[in-house]
Amino acid sequence: MKRFRRVIVLVLDSVGIGASPDAYKFGDEGANTLGHVSQFFPGGLDLPTMASLGLGNIKTDVPLVGVPVQSLPLGSFGKLREVSVGKDSINGHWELMGVPINKPLDTFPNGFPQKLIQQIEHFSKRKVILNQVYSGSQAILDFGEKQKAEGSLIIYTSGDSVLQVAAHEDSVPVEELYRICRFIRSAIDHSNLTVGRIIARPFIGTHNKSFVRSNHRKDFAMVSPEETVLDLLAANGIQVTGIGKVNDIFSSRGIKNSIHTSSDADGMNQVIRLVNSPGQGFIFANLVDFDSNFGHRRDTQGYGEELARVDNKLDELVNLMSDEDLLIITADHGNDPTFKGTDHTREFVPVIIYAKGISGKDIGIRETYSDVGATVLENFQIENDGYGESFLGLITE
Numbered sequence: 001m002k003r004f005r006r007v008i009v010l011v012l013d014s015v016g017i018g019a020s021p022d023a024y025k026f027g028d029e030g031a032n033t034l035g036h037v038s039q040f041f042p043g044g045l046d047l048p049t050m051a052s053l054g055l056g057n058i059k060t061d062v063p064l065v066g067v068p069v070q071s072l073p074l075g076s077f078g079k080l081r082e083v084s085v086g087k088d089s090i091n092g093h094w095e096l097m098g099v100p101i102n103k104p105l106d107t108f109p110n111g112f113p114q115k116l117i118q119q120i121e122h123f124s125k126r127k128v129i130l131n132q133v134y135s136g137s138q139a140i141l142d143f144g145e146k147q148k149a150e151g152s153l154i155i156y157t158s159g160d161s162v163l164q165v166a167a168h169e170d171s172v173p174v175e176e177l178y179r180i181c182r183f184i185r186s187a188i189d190h191s192n193l194t195v196g197r198i199i200a201r202p203f204i205g206t207h208n209k210s211f212v213r214s215n216h217r218k219d220f221a222m223v224s225p226e227e228t229v230l231d232l233l234a235a236n237g238i239q240v241t242g243i244g245k246v247n248d249i250f251s252s253r254g255i256k257n258s259i260h261t262s263s264d265a266d267g268m269n270q271v272i273r274l275v276n277s278p279g280q281g282f283i284f285a286n287l288v289d290f291d292s293n294f295g296h297r298r299d300t301q302g303y304g305e306e307l308a309r310v311d312n313k314l315d316e317l318v319n320l321m322s323d324e325d326l327l328i329i330t331a332d333h334g335n336d337p338t339f340k341g342t343d344h345t346r347e348f349v350p351v352i353i354y355a356k357g358i359s360g361k362d363i364g365i366r367e368t369y370s371d372v373g374a375t376v377l378e379n380f381q382i383e384n385d386g387y388g389e390s391f392l393g394l395i396t397e
């Protein structure tokens with residue numbers, strides 16, 4: 001079996017490929033992020049690189065308009081089913097790295113308990129406003145002026161296990177906002193609540209119509225109770241580089257180099273820069289704009305345009321890869337911009353695997369996202385007693 005010196009896993013955050021069999025449990029029957037985005041454009045999606053790698057060959061209930069089936073795809077292709085009980089980034093990324101979440105994390109459809117709010121107010125010496133389920137971009141439009149004038153904290157949540165804190169950078173300096181989020185993380189970890197992430201959401205702009213979130217977002221995640229694939233790689237001397245929010249999602253564990261990004265284009269450029277220089281190990285990159293700028297905003301056009309931009313960068317990446325590099329493109333959950341509400345959608349995620357000079361295979365429907373982590377471990381010859389089944393043999397045979 002061929003092994004590679006460098007493996008790159010690229011997570012297109014929220015790019016799902018059709019409701020999974022358990023979508024009914026989430027009220028997400030009929031969701032299909034890629035399928036519905038492709039139907040939105042009269043000629044469908046224009047994704048020549050992903051198409052050449054076999055994206056259109058993945059079987060799905062909504063055909064990908066504009067993404068033709070290849071008779072000889074350059075990459076291997078399939079789709080992954082999520083076994084974790086939740087459908088957010090933590091569940092998705094942890095499961096990709098071998099640790100599915102079996103116990104539901106807490107969600108707060110009626111806001112956070114008063115006791116926690118009081119603790120936050122006491123620590124920060126600032127008032128908390130909102131404390132509801134809300135869309136983040138809408139929250140700063142509706143409450144940003146008030147927050148900025150008072151120096152208060154906008155706290156809100158979603159259908160996920162997240163506590164988000166929004167504040168204008170001029171009224172609550174970013175470092176102070178991070179300090180407050182760290183306090184909330186610790187207060188929650190010392191309580192009987194389980195919250196996946198505390199997210200700092202600083203924003204900028206002169207007045208409410210111009211308020212936008214800055215790129216100083218920071219996620220403070222719960223720490224995985226078990227060793228992830230990243231921990232195993234680190235323990236075996238394999239260098240792990242996290243790009244985008246990966247470092248936050250794994251609380252830096254197992255990650256040697258972390259690269260902050262300001263956009264998906266920046267994220268792709270960072271991957272391209274690394275692949276263009278000699279190196280080995282594991283590169284794990286997340287492109288979050290699909291999710292946060294377009295999926296949650298229910299901006300179908302923007303979603304499709306972002307796919308095309310990333311596809312263009314992928315062409316550059318694929319052409320730079322040597323025969324010592326293995327690229328796996330996948331996602332962490334769905335976020336169908338044509339679907340009701342503004343939450344993630346429970347979907348299969350696509351998986352496309354490219355290695356120079358190796359012809360594509362159909363790897364079918366995989367039972368868990370953890371097959372990705374298992375493949376990475378097998379590539380680096382690390383024993384896997386955990387979750388998932390490697391597809392390395394299948395794609396390199």
Ligand SMILES: O=P(O)(O)O[C@H]1O[C@H](CO)[C@@H](O)[C@H]1O
Nearest residue numbers: 135136137158160162292296
């Ligand atoms: O509305 P915004 O702030 O983008 O919130 C989104 O961000 C959270 C983290 O991805 C999700 O749970 C979702 O609610």
Ligand SMILES: [Mn+2]
Nearest residue numbers: 013014089332
């Ligand atoms: Mn995500």
Ligand SMILES: [Mn+2]
Nearest residue numbers: 291292296344
């Ligand atoms: Mn999201």
